[in-house]
């Protein structure tokens with residue numbers, strides 16, 4: 001039988017039980033859960049019974065398990081660094097959930113761990129594998145839309161959220177919650193070449209004291225603007241993606257399909273002289289001659305990825321030594337943007353990570 005990576009899940013909540021567990025299940029030929037830990041005894045017991053794995057309520061005992069090879073840290077945000085360090089120092093490879101840390105400075109320990117245990121640290125920027133993100137990237141790279149000047153990334157909703165993630169004392173708030181995903185997308189689009197950042201944090205609908213609305217405009221060195229909106233205070237939803245270029249545009253409302261309007265690729269947009277005289281009637285431009293194409297395509301990128309691909313890549317890296325597509329420096333670059341954003345709206349500071 002082919003070797004499988006033996007995984008231990010640390011934290012059995014919405015992420016640990018609700019996401020990591022089924023994602024690992026999809027790759028049951030390469031990964032198996034052999035242990036799990038939660039300080040909530042009822043939760044641990046129920047998980048152990050459901051999945052037939054050894055469970056712990058004491059993290060120290062969990063780390064002594066010895067049978068695990070990889071620990072997935074899915075505990076609360078401020079504990080990610082400490083738990084990742086403890087897991088790696090106990091001899092295991094580790095997946096660190098997002099947010100890695102509340103600040104880039106806090107995350108310095110990851111640089112040391114990555115050096116000390118090469119190939120063993122996996123940052124969970126799992127939305128890098130969203131099919132729509134990948135497909136949008138492929139369309140942009142094809143040149144169909146011309147030179148891209150504006151990209152809008154929007155996850156808008158109205159939610160009177162009331163869990164621990166809404167409290168600053170827990171490292172909560174949307175900057176640390178959805179922020180790492182969309183900032184990661186933005187940096188991928190901008191090839192990590194950032195000229196400037198403008199942002200605004202606010203609290204509209206959530207019941208805690210952390211921001212539930214995040215607006216970030218990142219201007220790339222190539223002049224492209226990525227405009228991020230993560231609003232839990234928007235009663236009307238918006239497109240998840242909008243991309244505008246010199247030859248066309250795309251949008252996606254729900255990531256299932258992508259709407260395109262672009263100039264016929266063989267048509268040359270030739271620069272003709274401006275009419276500086278009297279306009280010839282009620283006209284402003286001769287747009288009618290442009291051969292526009294319109295189509296709506298199903299989201300189906302050439303690179304076949306989906307939200308389960310994260311664990312597939314972790315397994316391929318540990319079992320076959322394949323390069324893991326998410327580099328630590330990329331995940332740390334996300335934190336650098338978070339630091340700038342946090343500094344631009346005082347009043348939403350969060351504590352340092354537990355180290």
Ligand SMILES: NC(=O)c1ccc[n+]([C@@H]2O[C@H](COP(=O)([O-])OP(=O)(O)OC[C@H]3O[C@@H](n4cnc5c(N)ncnc54)[C@H](O)[C@@H]3O)[C@@H](O)[C@H]2O)c1
Pocket residue numbers: 010011012013014015016019037038039040043059074075076077078079097098099124126176177
């Ligand atoms: N990457 C993603 O797509 C994604 C999605 C959801 C959540 N997350 C991240 O996962 C983390 C957890 O979020 P959640 O929504 O699952 O929270 P949650 O409250 O649902 O679950 C956290 C679990 O950790 C347990 N726990 C807390 N301290 C512990 C400790 N010291 N040892 C063992 N167990 C402990 C809690 O009892 C709880 O069961 C957050 O940091 C969040 O940002 C990531």
